[in-house]
Amino acid sequence: MTASGLRQETHRPLLHRLGTFIYLRPWLVLALLLGPPLLWMVVIYLGSVASLVVQSFYSLDPFTGQVIREFTLATYRELFVPAHLEIFLRTALMAAAVTIATAILAFPFAYFMARFASRRAKAVLYLAVLLPLWSSYLVRVYAWRLILAKQGILNWFLERLNLLGVLEAALRIPVIGGPSLSVSFLGMFIVFVYVWLPYMILPIQAALERVPQSLLEASGDLGARPRRTLRHVTLPLAFPGVLAGSIFTFSLTLGDFVVPYSLGNSSYFIGQAVLAFTGTAFNIPLAAAFTVVPMVIMGFYLVGARELGAFEAL
Amino acid sequence: MTLGVLLFMHLPMGIILLYAFTTDESTFVFPPPGLTTDWFRVAVGRADVWRALGLSMRVAGVSTLVAIFLGTLAAAAVYRTKFFGREAISFALILPIALPGIVSGIALRSAIGILNVPFSFWTIVIGHATFCMVVVYNNVLARFRRTGSSQIEASMDLGANPFQTFRHIVLPAIATALLAGGILAFALSFDEIVVTTFTAGQEQTLPIWMFSQLTKPRARPVTNVVAVFVVAITTIPILLANRLTERTIE
Numbered sequence: 034m035t036a037s038g039l040r041q042e043t044h045r046p047l048l049h050r051l052g053t054f055i056y057l058r059p060w061l062v063l064a065l066l067l068g069p070p071l072l073w074m075v076v077i078y079l080g081s082v083a084s085l086v087v088q089s090f091y092s093l094d095p096f097t098g099q100v101i102r103e104f105t106l107a108t109y110r111e112l113f114v115p116a117h118l119e120i121f122l123r124t125a126l127m128a129a130a131v132t133i134a135t136a137i138l139a140f141p142f143a144y145f146m147a148r149f150a151s152r153r154a155k156a157v158l159y160l161a162v163l164l165p166l167w168s169s170y171l172v173r174v175y176a177w178r179l180i181l182a183k184q185g186i187l188n189w190f191l192e193r194l195n196l197l198g199v200l201e202a203a204l205r206i207p208v209i210g211g212p213s214l215s216v217s218f219l220g221m222f223i224v225f226v227y228v229w230l231p232y233m234i235l236p237i238q239a240a241l242e243r244v245p246q247s248l249l250e251a252s253g254d255l256g257a258r259p260r261r262t263l264r265h266v267t268l269p270l271a272f273p274g275v276l277a278g279s280i281f282t283f284s285l286t287l288g289d290f291v292v293p294y295s296l297g298n299s300s301y302f303i304g305q306a307v308l309a310f311t312g313t314a315f316n317i318p319l320a321a322a323f324t325v326v327p328m329v330i331m332g333f334y335l336v337g338a339r340e341l342g343a344f345e346a347l
Numbered sequence: 348m349t350l351g352v353l354l355f356m357h358l359p360m361g362i363i364l365l366y367a368f369t370t371d372e373s374t375f376v377f378p379p380p381g382l383t384t385d386w387f388r389v390a391v392g393r394a395d396v397w398r399a400l401g402l403s404m405r406v407a408g409v410s411t412l413v414a415i416f417l418g419t420l421a422a423a424a425v426y427r428t429k430f431f432g433r434e435a436i437s438f439a440l441i442l443p444i445a446l447p448g449i450v451s452g453i454a455l456r457s458a459i460g461i462l463n464v465p466f467s468f469w470t471i472v473i474g475h476a477t478f479c480m481v482v483v484y485n486n487v488l489a490r491f492r493r494t495g496s497s498q499i500e501a502s503m504d505l506g507a508n509p510f511q512t513f514r515h516i517v518l519p520a521i522a523t524a525l526l527a528g529g530i531l532a533f534a535l536s537f538d539e540i541v542v543t544t545f546t547a548g549q550e551q552t553l554p555i556w557m558f559s560q561l562t563k564p565r566a567r568p569v570t571n572v573v574a575v576f577v578v579a580i581t582t583i584p585i586l587l588a589n590r591l592t593e594r595t596i597e
Contacts, residue, residue, distance in 0.1 A: 052508035059428060066424035067436075070417040070480065074439050078477050081454035088457040100460070138352055145349040158353075160589060165356055167531065168581035171540050171554050172574040175561055176359035179366055186362060189378070230356060281445075288447020291540060295561050304449045304541075311453065311545065317460050324453045331446070 089321035093314075100318060108318045112326065117306075121326055124303040127218070128286035131225040132233075132279045138226065139233035139278065140271075146234075147241035162238075166231035174291050177224045181214035181296070211298060221296045228292070229285050233278035240274025241267070273342040280331075280338055287327040303327055360578060367571040390572040399556040406468065406552060407536040410475035414532045415525060417476070418483030426491040443478035448541030451478065456545040466548025474546040475539060479532035486528035486592065487521055494520045527588040534581040534588075553577060 055061050091100050092107045111117065146158050165173065180186050191197045203219060204210040211217030244267060252262040290304030297305065303323060310320035367386060369379035390396055418440075425436055443451050455474050464470065498520070502512040540554040547555060553573065560570040 048510060049508040052510050056503065056509045063424060063428045066420050066427065068420075070421035070424070070440075070484075071436075073417055073477070073480075077458075077473060078443060078451075078454075079439075081458040082450070084458040084461045085450075085454040088460065138355075141348045142352040160586070161353060161357065163589070164582060164585060167585050168534055169360075169538060169574075169578045171538065171557055171561075172363060172577050173359060175557065175570070175574055176363045178561065180359060180362060227355065227359070230352070284445070284447050288449040289541070290449060290544075291558065291561075294558075304447075307449055307453055308544065311456055317453075317457060320453055321457050324450055327447055328450060 085321045085324060088318050089325050091318040093316045093318055098315060108322045111319060112322055117323075120301050120303060120306050123300065124287055124327075125330065127222065127225065127302065128283045130222060131229060131286045132282045134222070134226045135230050135233040135282050136237075136275050136279065139230060139237055140275070143234050143237035143241055143271075143274075144267075146238045147244075162231045162234050165228075166235070170228060171291060173228055174224060174295050177220070177227065178215055178295055181220045181223070183213040183215070185215070187214065215296055216298055217296070221292055224292050224296060225286055225289070229282040232281035232285065233275075236277035236281075237271060237274040240271045240277070244270045276338045276341055280335065283334060284327070284331050287330060363571060363574050363578065367568075367575045369568070369571075386568040386572045390569045390576075393566075393569060395551070395556065396553075396569065396573060399551045399553045402468070402550060403537055403553040406471050406475060407533045409472050410479050410536045411529050411532045413472065413476035414479035414483050415529050418480045418528065418532075419487050419521070419525065421480070422484045422487035422491060426488060427496070437484075440481040440484055444481060448539075452542040452545035455542065459546065466546070466550065468550065470546045470548070471543055471550065471552065474542045475536040478539075478542065479536055482531045482535060483525070483528035486524045486531070490521050490524035523591045527591040530584040530588040530591075534584050538577065538581050 055065065088100075089108060090104050090106070091102055092105045093099070094101050112121075146155055150158055182188075188197065188200070191200050200214070204212070204214065204217060206219075209218040209222070211219070214220035214223070248266055248270075249262055252266045253259075257265070288304055290302070290308045293302040293305045294308075301309070303326065307320045307323050310316040310323065365379065368382045368384065370383050371380050421436060421440065425433055451474070455470070458464075459466065459470060498516050499512055502516045503509070507515070538554060539552075540558055543552055543555060544558070551559070554577075557570060557573060557577070560566065
């Protein structure tokens, strides 16, 4: 740089010089850009998750109701009470059932979107899936309470179709039945499928879009009927998408408390139990230990899903 | 089948709209015995609804601003520079919405408990900003990747300082992405119930108000009106955000 250039540099306003000073030092740019969000995530989010784990090793004094801040495994031992094990099993079974049902419903829809819909129709369908995924989760659960109520719209339609007997028979089934759909595991199952369906459709659709047309044509040319092509070419290639979707449906069902609260009975699900422990019992240690269970289940699930190739479809 | 799934996904919202007008006070009798717009008047007169709405608006507004600030910084950092663990950033940011909401909720609740922080407006905002950040981050990062950095370099070569470059080059380029991300973040925050339940203490956001009505229904018709309002206030911005990002692709 010449002498006149240097002089000019010093005449520039301080702000400018500061800006240039920073710009020429990549590490400083990085620190300034990344610092605040990273600090936020590490201190607040990861810090909170760490405190969750710490809390789970504390315990509650049964007499005073105060949290004893000493390391103990007593709270974890409480998880193995039969009543609690039942909650875990119930929630996991529901999550599995919901995952399978959403996959069955989502696949044809995603298949239609990826294979048959025109560009315009695809854009509309995409929005139709995206909208319920983003908005009004609570309202959508609430809507179903009205729909499934004993004098509600569903019963009205079933009555007109003379199918009320079928519903009553279904509600008489022990465990999944109940006095009405709005207070039964069956109703809960329907609502779970409804609220998580978009999370399953999108990854499957993305996976199907990536199946090369040439493979399907090759399969057809080699004499496979459409059924066989679907079974041996499309399905295996779309499977990672199904797995990716199942991560969402499974995880969301495990941790939800709104649906069980709205449509359930006194048989708790994990989310409900956690809410009850924090809200009424102030037993944060037990709530924390309870939450560790879905985290561990999801950990295993994610490892398994990665082995099967789900992450390539995300 | 596709049509069936489509109806299954969208009919329930129509039913909420219908029931907002029903004369039946328990609001699930079908068909509705009569139609009325009275409930809207009743809802407008409810002070508790207004209080909850006001709190939700303020929480969503502040959380969105925090999310825009932090999300944009993170996106710029990941786009502009190469550093160790760059991929981990996206992963860390998505965790709060990928893990079950209850995990984030109880995690924040534990931290609040350990630190003895009193519940307040700010405990809600902190929770919301954490899961809203990723939305802004994704939108802005996608925009950065599409526009490239040649204009920024040209601006710097022509003697603009980084602040001028940001003001005249970067900001106009990412403006719609910021808006779209901000709108989505707002909708996400406005609607959130699971994390909020653990960070709100006695405060009532609109979703918490609705949830309390769900478990102990006292004013069904008013709840329906609020539900319609919540749907409108989250749906319309999302359609708008979709338009914003769509138009810039073409």
